[in-house]
Amino acid sequence: MKKSRILMIVGSLMLLSLFIYPLWNIQLEAPQYPIPLGMYIHINKITDEQPHDVKNINLMNHYVGMQEIPEHMLEFDLFPPIIIGMAILGVLIGFKGGYKWFLGWFILMSALGAAGMYDFYLWEYEYGHNLDPKAIMKFINPDGTQMGFQPPVFGSKVILNFVAHSYPATGAYTLLTGMLMTLIAFFIGKKELKKT
Amino acid sequence: MLKQALYGLAMASFVLTSCGGPAAESGKKATSGALSGSAAEKVYVAPGEYDEFYAFISGGFSGQLAVYGLPSGRLFRVIPVFSQDPEKGYGYNEETKPLLNTSHGFVPWGDAHHPDISQTAGKVDGRWVFINENNTPRIARVSLKTFETEEIIEIPNSAGNHSSSFVTENSEYVVAGTRFSVPVPQRDMPINEAKGNFKGSLSFLSIDQEDGDMDLAFQIRMPGFDYDLSHPGRGKSHGWFFFTTYNTEEAHTLLEVNASQNDKDFIAAVNWKYAEQLIAEGKFEEETTNYAENEWDHHTHMATTTMKKKVKVLDASKIPGLVYFLPTPKSPHGCDVSPDGEYIIGSGKLAAELTAHSFTKMLKAIEDKAFDGEQYGIPVLQYEAVNAGAVKNPGLGPLHTEFDGKGNAYTTFFISSEVVKWKLGTWEVVDRQPCYYSVGHLMIPGGNSREPFGKYLVAMNKITKDRYLSTGPEVCQSAQLYDITGEKMELLLDFPTIGEPHYAAGCPKDLIHDKTTKLFKLEENNHPYVTKSEREAKVVREGNDVHIYMTMIRSHFAPDNIEGVRVGDRVFFHITNLEQDYDVPHGFSMIGANTAELLIMPGRTETSMWYPKQVGVWPFYCTDFCSALHQEMQGYVRVSPKGASTPLTWTLDDDPLQ
Structure with a gap:
């Protein structure tokens, strides 16, 4: 089999690793937590970094009125079939499709990934801003608006006593x-075509 | 320039301190001077850093066991063992009360003496620490995972359990002995007929290697001497146990005079491997007795008491080869075995020399029947046949010896108030350093093992007088830390201790520090009154008993409003700490309750009993500053008159929880 096809098949099969490994990690560090609290975001669940994190x-966040981290979300239902579907599609293209299809698959997957990141941002925004009006502690920004506790999508950010x-x-x-x-x-496939 | 100025300053202070004034001349200030700078560095543990060793120092008449760090001498924790501890609810809550049961009923206090760490292959292993109680004879086992007392077993047919609680080199047994001989079994008889009628017992408690469970395997019935201290053989002498005796005169009154008449008392050498064999072969007598065995259950988070009625007994007077007596001058106290198992050091309290017996010579003497008569049928070996040597004129009042594993021994001298370093084999004194004052025991981490960690020595003093800021007639007890890495010992630090520090055990931090329990898993909590979520909280009335199933989590109780309790009820607060985070205990206290607080670790359930006596609305609250909203962690119980029909309700935020 051609090198490009093997790469295409193996590459798309690597999507399935998302059923084993988490996509994202959020850690909360504070003076009282020398070992940070942390959670892993998988395509189908959110798990502890250390036991009970x-x-x-949730216990920390209830002081500022944040909702509990949901055990179930719509995304947990949607992401697994999409990932499986894209993996299968990628393998089929790998066997049958031309190299242009490889690029097509890559663009589609990139679009889905971007959509996923945007969805992640929306969830984080909601999580950090949908606060209980009876919150124990209320914090106001210098401009008078309610302070939110949205963690960054990527990077580090100081949120009160936490980083x-x-x-x-x-x-x-x-x-x-x-x-x-x-x-x-895609690129190798293009070359291989020129050679033949 | 700056460098030179600093150098000059340093030189000036050197001259000032080393020339000294009257202060430097009085032995009390002997540590100040040129060395004080380096001594401070040696004991300084920077903020956030860890000590190198754990030291478990007996709390003596506090009944407890204190945990310190070395070299800093900082106190980390007082583990309640034989005495109630209201701070931790120990001996007050329903779960720990059974630990203090005995054949005499509930005993709220004890006299803790000699901690010893469990061993594997002759090395301290950091699994458990054992400690004996002298007054009401008992041995406790403390977990070095939870730093809690897991088991206390009473020793029957004994009194004054002093020659205890030392372990054999594979933790096969932990021993107990009788300091005050008594009639066995106890009976009504004239005191002045003690001689020949009172007995001693040496008890061997087997240790389960998985869970540490202790069982009274057998007792050896001995003449009615006083059995003072003991240590196991190791290496070549593994299989033997050595006990010092005093009052071989068998005096029953004015012992300070009447028990100090014999020139030589004995070290009893007990062949416990032979005893084990006799037990296995069924060659023992089973006696009826009564003693309490109290054990903690990790699944139910509570202790239970079992009264045991039988004990297997071997009579040393009737079984040849089980016990031999090694004559040892003048009421020996310490009975210490060198790391290689060859020398048995007897510290004759009133003797002018320190006695070292040889295990090899002892075996030879037994083989040659080099006996010098017998006592109650037990052969007395000839002194010359077993003696390896003596440290001549070492000091006054030797008490106890430990070893550094480099061929040196260190003995405390109570009367001359000093620690003396001497060489095994040549018996020459190498160094002596004063103690402030009247040192009792000393400890080198791993000192009772084949492999001592010969870096520090802790001397435990009986008197402090003017050593610390005065606190009225009762002043603190103290320990002193010496660096023993050099030819000369160097006093580094004084630090106060709780109770009276009789003895201690120590080990490197790595054996324990990273293996401790951080919290108890809620899903593994099988307490019969556990409440695993707020929705399961409830109040149940059974006649006059009211059981409150309550939870606590930052920063509220559930339920926190309870109505329907009546005067004359007996109320049980069964409280579960729902936290699953390290170092988040919650406390509980009820106004007017005739008991101590509860201090509940994450994942654990504890029970407090309360008899409401007055009508009203009575608050309870969290006693441990748990969180930013700790002050808000409170609730109320409405108490109605006897016979009132107030319905039983339990709510949180005015919502019924079920």
Whole structure:
């Protein structure tokens, strides 16, 4: 089989690693938490970094009226079939499709990824701003608006006594590697066609 | 320029302090001077850094066990063992009360003496620390994962459990002995007929290697001497246990005179491997007795008491080869075995020399039947046949010896108030340093093992007098830390201790520090009155008993309003701490309750009993500053008159929880 097809197949199969590895990691560091509280965001669940971290993040956040981190979200239902679908599609293209299809798959996947990140941002915004009106502690920004507690999508940010760190986790790297492989498959496929 | 100025300053202070005034001449200030700078550095543990060793120092008449760091001498925790501790609810809450049960009923206080860390292959292993109670004979086992007392077992047919609680080199057994011989079994008899009629017991408690569970495996019935201290054989002498005796005169009154008449008392050498064999072969007598075995259950988070009625007994007077007596001058106290197991050091309290017996010579003497008569059928070995040597004129009032693993021994001298370093084998004194004042025991981490960590020595003093800021007639007890890495010992630090520090055990931090329990898993909590979520909280009336199933989490109780309790009820608060985070305990106290607070660790359930006596609305609150809203962590119980028909309700935020 041609190198480009192998790359395309393996690259799209790497999407399935998202069923094992988390996509994103958010950590909350504070003087009282020398070992930061942390959670992993998977395509189908949110898990503890250290045992009981999600419970303890909820406990911290209830003081400022934030909602609990949901055990279930619509995204948990949507993401797994999309990922499986894209993996299958990628494998089929790998076997049957021309190299232009490889690029098509890559663009589609990139669009889906961007949509996913935007969705993540929307959830974070909602999570950080939908505050209980009976919140124990209310904080006001200098401009008089209600302070939100939205963690960054990417990077680190000081939120009151916490420093929130939000960075890609293993799954994001395997996903990117897989996508990169499909892009390389496109270029190699193009070359292979010229040679023949 | 700056460098030179600093150098000049340093030189000036050197001259000032080393020339000294009257202060430097009085031995009390002997540590100030040129060395004080380096001594301070040696004990300084910077903020956020850890000590190198744990030291478990007995709390003596406090009944507890105190945990310190070395070299800083900082006190981390007082583990309640034999005495109630209202701060922790220990011995007050329903879960820990059974730990203090004995055949005499509930005993709220004890006299804790000699902690010893469990061993594997002759090395301290940091699993458990054992400690004995002298007054009502008991041995406790403390977990070094939770730093809590997990088991207390009473020793029957004994009184004054002093020669205890030392462990064998694979933690096969932990021992107990009798300091005050008594009639066995107890009976009504004239005191002045003690001689020949009172008995001693040496008890061997087996240790389960998985969970540490102690069982009274057997007792060896001994003549009615006073059994003072003991240590296990190790290496070549593994299988033997050595106990010092005094009052071999068997006096029953004015012992200070009447028990100090014999030139030599004994070290009893007990062949416990042989005893084990006799027990296995069924060659023992089973006696009826009564003693309490109190054990903590990790699943239910509570202790239970079992009264045991039988004990297996071996009579040393009737079984040849089980026990031999090694003559040892003048009421020996400490009985210490060198790391290689060869030398048995007897510290004759009233003797002019320190006695070292040889294990090899002892075996030879037994083989050659080099006996010098017998006592109650137990052979007395010839002194010359077993003695390896003596440290001549070492000091006054030797008490206890430990070893550094480099061929040196260190002995405390109570009367001359000093620690003396001497060499094993040559018996020559190498160094002596004063103690402030009247040192009792000393401890080198791992000192009772094949591999001592010969870096620090802790001397535990009986008297402090003017050593610290005065606190009225009762002043603190103290310990002193010496650096023993050099030829000369160097006093580094004084630090106060709780109760009276009789003895201690120490080990490197790495054996314990990273393995401790951080919290108890809620899903594994099988307490019969556990409440695992707020929705499960409830109040149940059973006649006059009211059971409140309550939870606590930052920063509220659930329920926090309870109505329908009546005067004359007996109310149980069964409170579960729902936290699953490290270092987030919550406390609980009820106004007017005739008991101590509860201090509940994450994931644990504890029970406080309350008898409401007055009509009204009575608050309860969290006693441990748990969170920013700790001050708001409170609730009310409405108490109605006896016979009132107030309905039983329990709510949080005015919502019924069920």
